[in-house]
Amino acid sequence: MRNTFADVFYEAGKREKRLAVVVADISPAGSIQKFREDFPERFVNTGVSEQIMIGMCAGMALRGLRPFAYTIATFTLFRPFEFVRDDLCYQNLPVTVVGIGGGVTYSTLGGTHHAMEDVAVAGAIPNLSIIAPCDPAETKAATLWCVDQTRGPVYLRLGKAGEPNLTEQAGPWEFGKLRYLRKGHDVCIFSYGPIMKLALEVASFLEQKGQSVSLISAHTLKPLDREGIAAALTQHQRAVVIEECVPRGGLSGQVKEIASDERIDCRINAFTLKDEFIHCYGSHADLLSAHGLDLQTISSRLKVV
Amino acid sequence: MITQNLEQKAAELRLQILLTALKAGKGHVPPAFSWVEIGVALFYGGHLNIRPHEPQWEGRDRFILSKGHGCLTLYAIMADLGFFPKTELENFCSPGSLLAGHPDTNIPGVEGISGSLGHGLGVSAGLALGAKLYSSPWNVVTVLGDGECQEGSVWEAAMFASHHRLNNLMAILDRNGLGATNYTEQSTALEPLVDKWNAFGWEVMKIDGHSFHELHAAMTAFRQRTFLKPLMVVAQTVKGKGVSFMEGSVDWHHRMPKGKEVDEALQELKQAHSLPGFSANTGDGSWLMIFVMRHFTRYFKWSQGIRA
Ligand SMILES: Cc1ncc(C[n+]2csc(CCOP(=O)(O)OP(=O)(O)O)c2C)c(N)n1
Ligand SMILES: [Mg+2]
Numbered sequence: 200m201r202n203t204f205a206d207v208f209y210e211a212g213k214r215e216k217r218l219a220v221v222v223a224d225i226s227p228a229g230s231i232q233k234f235r236e237d238f239p240e241r242f243v244n245t246g247v248s249e250q251i252m253i254g255m256c257a258g259m260a261l262r263g264l265r266p267f268a269y270t271i272a273t274f275t276l277f278r279p280f281e282f283v284r285d286d287l288c289y290q291n292l293p294v295t296v297v298g299i300g301g302g303v304t305y306s307t308l309g310g311t312h313h314a315m316e317d318v319a320v321a322g323a324i325p326n327l328s329i330i331a332p333c334d335p336a337e338t339k340a341a342t343l344w345c346v347d348q349t350r351g352p353v354y355l356r357l358g359k360a361g362e363p364n365l366t367e368q369a370g371p372w373e374f375g376k377l378r379y380l381r382k383g384h385d386v387c388i389f390s391y392g393p394i395m396k397l398a399l400e401v402a403s404f405l406e407q408k409g410q411s412v413s414l415i416s417a418h419t420l421k422p423l424d425r426e427g428i429a430a431a432l433t434q435h436q437r438a439v440v441i442e443e444c445v446p447r448g449g450l451s452g453q454v455k456e457i458a459s460d461e462r463i464d465c466r467i468n469a470f471t472l473k474d475e476f477i478h479c480y481g482s483h484a485d486l487l488s489a490h491g492l493d494l495q496t497i498s499s500r501l502k503v504v
Numbered sequence: 505m506i507t508q509n510l511e512q513k514a515a516e517l518r519l520q521i522l523l524t525a526l527k528a529g530k531g532h533v534p535p536a537f538s539w540v541e542i543g544v545a546l547f548y549g550g551h552l553n554i555r556p557h558e559p560q561w562e563g564r565d566r567f568i569l570s571k572g573h574g575c576l577t578l579y580a581i582m583a584d585l586g587f588f589p590k591t592e593l594e595n596f597c598s599p600g601s602l603l604a605g606h607p608d609t610n611i612p613g614v615e616g617i618s619g620s621l622g623h624g625l626g627v628s629a630g631l632a633l634g635a636k637l638y639s640s641p642w643n644v645v646t647v648l649g650d651g652e653c654q655e656g657s658v659w660e661a662a663m664f665a666s667h668h669r670l671n672n673l674m675a676i677l678d679r680n681g682l683g684a685t686n687y688t689e690q691s692t693a694l695e696p697l698v699d700k701w702n703a704f705g706w707e708v709m710k711i712d713g714h715s716f717h718e719l720h721a722a723m724t725a726f727r728q729r730t731f732l733k734p735l736m737v738v739a740q741t742v743k744g745k746g747v748s749f750m751e752g753s754v755d756w757h758h759r760m761p762k763g764k765e766v767d768e769a770l771q772e773l774k775q776a777h778s779l780p781g782f783s784a785n786t787g788d789g790s791w792l793m794i795f796v797m798r799h800f801t802r803y804f805k806w807s808q809g810i811r812a
Contacts, residue, residue, distance in 0.1 A: 224651055224683040224691060226757075246654035246692035247621050247683055278620065307530060307597040309604035311572070311619030478610055481599035489599075 200357045200393070201228040201299055203335040207342040208267065209234045212241065215346055217265040221245060223252040225270040225299075228360065253279040256294045257286035265293060265346070271305070272298030272314035272356065276321060287352040288326040294352050295345045301331060301356035301392055302443030303472065306486040310476045314356075319448025321354040322421050329420040330374070331356040333395035334365045337418055340372035348374075358393035365395055366416060375419045377427035383411035387435040389428070389454060391417045394443040394487070400494045401441065401501075408503045417450055428457050432465040439501065440469045443487070447474070470497050506549075507716045514544045515777040518746045520580040520593065522769055525760065528597040531605065534744035534756040536576035538713075539647055539678045542739055543577045545719035546645060547585065551727065553642065556585040559612040565642045566631050568616045570624020571649035571678060572606040573758070578614075579603055587613040622655030624648060625675060629665040632673040632734070643727070644673045651683030654692050659704065665734040666705025673734040674726045675706075678713065680743035684757045701736040713739025747772050 209230035212218045219241040220231060227235060227242075235242040241264075245252045249270065256266040268275055275298045276283060287294050298317060305312040321329050330345070330353060332338040338357060345353050366372075369380045380395075386405055390398035395416060402412045415431060417423070432438055432454070440451045451469035458465055472490045479489040487493060517540055525531035546552045546567065555561045569578050576596075583590045588602060588611065595601035602611055606619030616627045628646040635642055652658060665673055679697070681687055688694050701708045709725070711718035722737045729735075744750025747761075747769045761769050 222685075224654070224685050226685045244686060244691045246688065247651045248654045248656065248692065250656055273620065305605075307528075307605045309606040309608055309619055311606050311617060478604075478608060479599060480597050480601055480604040485599045 200332065200335055200338045200362050201360045202230070203338045204228070204297065204342050204355075204357060205230040205234075207339050208346070211343065211346040212238060215265065217263060218346060219243065219259060219264050219266045221252050221256050221259070221266050221268050223247055223249045223270045223274060225274075227269065231269070249274045249278040250282050253282035253296070254286050257282075257290060257292055260287075260292040260294050261290075265295075267295045267297055267345070269297045270299065271312060272301045272317050273312055276314065276317055276354065280320070283327070283352070284324050288324045291326045291351040293349055295355050296352065297355045297357060299357050300359055302394070303486045303490070304359050304393065304483055306483045307480045309480070310478075315472050316445050316448065317354070317356060318420055318442075318444045318450070321356075322448055326351045327421065328353045329356065330354070330418055331392040331420060332418055333390070333392055333416050334362055336364050336366050337372055337378075337416065341418065344374050356392060362393050363396065365399060369416070372418070375422050375424055377424045377431065378416040378418060380414040380416055381412065383413045383435075385410040385412065385435060386437045386439060387413040387415055387431045388439045388441060389415050389417050389431075389450060390441040391420060391450065392443055394441060394492065397487070397492060397494065397497075398441045401439065401497055404494060404498050405501070405503060410503065420450060423450075423453055425457055428454055429461045429463060432458050432461070432463040432467075435465060438465050438467045440467065440471075441492070441497070442469075442471050443492070444471055445474055446471045468501060470500075510541075510544050510548060510716045512777075513548055514540045515746075515773065517544065517577065517580045517584070519770075519773045519777055520584075521576045522747075522773060524576055524580065524593045524596050526766065527594055530597055530758075530760060531576050532573040532758045533576065533760070534750045534753075535571065535574040535649070535758075537745045537747070537750070538680045538741045538743045539571075539574055539676075539739075540577055540745065541714045541716060541719060542647060542676055542678065542741075543581050545716055545723060547581050549716070549720055549723065551720075551723040552645065554613075556582070556587050556613065559587055563642060566615045566628070566644045568618065568624045568628050568631075568644070568646040569607055570618055570628070570646050571621065571652055572618030572624075574647070574649070574678070575603075575605070575607045578607060582611070582613050587611075621649065621652040622657040625658050625661035625665070628673055628675070629661050629668070629670055629734075632665065632670040633668055635672055636668075636670065642672070645676070646673075647676045647678060649683075650677060650679045650681065650688050650694060650697075651691075653677065653694055653697070654683070654688070662701065662704040662706065669732040670734045671729070671732050674723075674737065675734065676713075676737045676739055678741050679738050680741045681752070682743045682754065682757070686754060698738055701738070705733060706736040707731055707733040708736045708738060710738045711740070713741035714745060746776060
């Protein structure tokens with residue numbers, strides 16, 4: 200995802216002269232390195248200073264530029280939180296805050312590098328859009344959208360490198376709209392971000408058990424496609440949410456809220472990270488599993504016979 | 505003589521650090537190598553009052569590794585001193601392990617979480633203030649990165665510590681001239697660093713961070729002084745010290761050696777390990793001369809980075 204972002208950004212940077220990257224002493228992936236060589240004046244490294252990384256982006260946007268702030272998710276969002284809130288969101292400036300390693304991607308680096316609450320925290324700020332692509336293909340579409348948009352600030356939540364493409368067969372990506380990766384009629388599964396891979400496994404498992412499954416990428420978490428979710432809840436007897444975010448403030452609560460607000464009778468199971476700092480290290484899958492996010496745990500909790 | 509033992513220890517730890525990282529396939533090796541002598545001087549040179557088998561002993565000095573990504577050195581030292589079994593090093597970064605890529609307070613002897621840069625000095629200042637309030641006799645020591653000093657929070661803590669006359673606080677700055685992706689002087693220049701810390705109300709010493717002689721002198725001065733200021737020791741270091749191709753190189757922050765590099769690195773470290781300490785405790789700077797001659801190009805590049 201990182202590399203796709205970099206490739207797309209580099210190409211866009213050739214035509215859109217207002218694009219700039221601001222990093223805080225993080226090695227820019229792949230083509231951002233090329234961007235740095237070709238457009239040195241539009242590549243800024245603030246050093247290890249995330250607060251001014253965001254503040255600077257606001258200033259640059261006020262001068263008409265389209266800056267992208269780029270570092271590890273915890274350091275684009277948590278460290279400079281109030282700068283994101285006041286300088287970008289309060290002023291509603293078109294700055295893209297790119298968080299690499301959303302959720303617990305950086306599984307061996309310990310809790311300081313886990314952005315377990317990124318979607319919840321970002322979702323609480325007015326004006327901030329949130330996009331969490333699930334694969335390189337969605338990353339491409341989302342990056343292009345960020346390049347040209349004028350709505351305001353965006354949190355673009357990415358994984359790291361090497362994620363498989365899962366959505367090449369699906370219809371076009373559209374900001375603010377759910378995207379069906381496959382369409383069925385018994386169960387709908389909502390997910391976003393790299394954990395879509397697990398959602399896909401769950402979908403296959405349910406299909407093996409004779410269920411007809413819809414798999415939905417809720418890539419735009421804010422503004423959320425409320426009508427789309429209400430329709431999906433109406434059209435299926437059962438809904439499953441799988442997300443790499445703490446239990447409160449993510450997608451799960453909102454799906455339940457929509458069901459309640461719209462009085463839709465649909466059974467909903469939510470699978471999220473635990474509300475806990477887990478001291479487990481190992482692969483990304485190991486850590487997700489420690490949070491109860493693996494096929495075995497989910498399938499046993501779904502109790503499909 | 506004592507210095508020679510410490511040098512042996514440093515060589516032994518560097519080897520251990522690399523082996524630990526190789527086993528896991530990950531870890532920040534060059535940032536760890538950068539402060540090996542600093543760590544050895546503190547933990548083996550009698551400058552930290554601690555009891556490895558009683559990590560929670562109330563009278564201990566508090567040590568915080570603010571540049572948490574340099575934790576491989578801390579782990580190697582702590583395992584060697586018996587804070588936890590050495591076998592833990594073999595599980596570094598794997599499921600069920602005590603040890604992750606950054607220090608965590610569930611590890612016996614680790615006093616503060618670090619990993620996000622710019623936290624350690626504030627926490628250390630709080631510990632030092634707390635010690636003063638309760639008239640606790642212990643000291644607080646923290647190791648900072650130089651890139652880390654680009655974080656505003658470091659300077660907030662700097663002002664706080666001098667304002668409150670926290671002379672029970674010593675910060676050692678691992679001044680290797682490099683952040684993660686660039687020379688600090690080329691991303692956002694830090695110099696004149698000594699003047700800055702002075703202006704922020706600290707007593708400042710500038711030393712060679714690989715010389716046990718100079719480290720010992722600074723640490724002794726800290727324990728013996730009556731000054732009412734916190735102490736900043738700016739330790740000039742070389743990132744990746746001990747493996748020639750890593751030394752002072754922008755390319756070596758968290759990269760892992762591969763293939764031939766592994767053999768080369770191991771060979772260099774093993775050789776240093778089997779040699780008697782080559783600096784022979786002269787303390788007259790000849791160590792630095794030998795170093796400069798050996799690594800002229802790298803040193804040149806590094807100093808250019810500092811000045812540019
Ligand atoms: C707040 C924060 N921002 C960014 C990072 C990512 N990061 C890890 S190490 C590093 C460079 C640190 O340089 P320095 O403090 O000089 O340490 P060195 O490795 O040179 O010893 C960066 C930017 C981080 N850990 N914390
Ligand atoms: Mg450094």
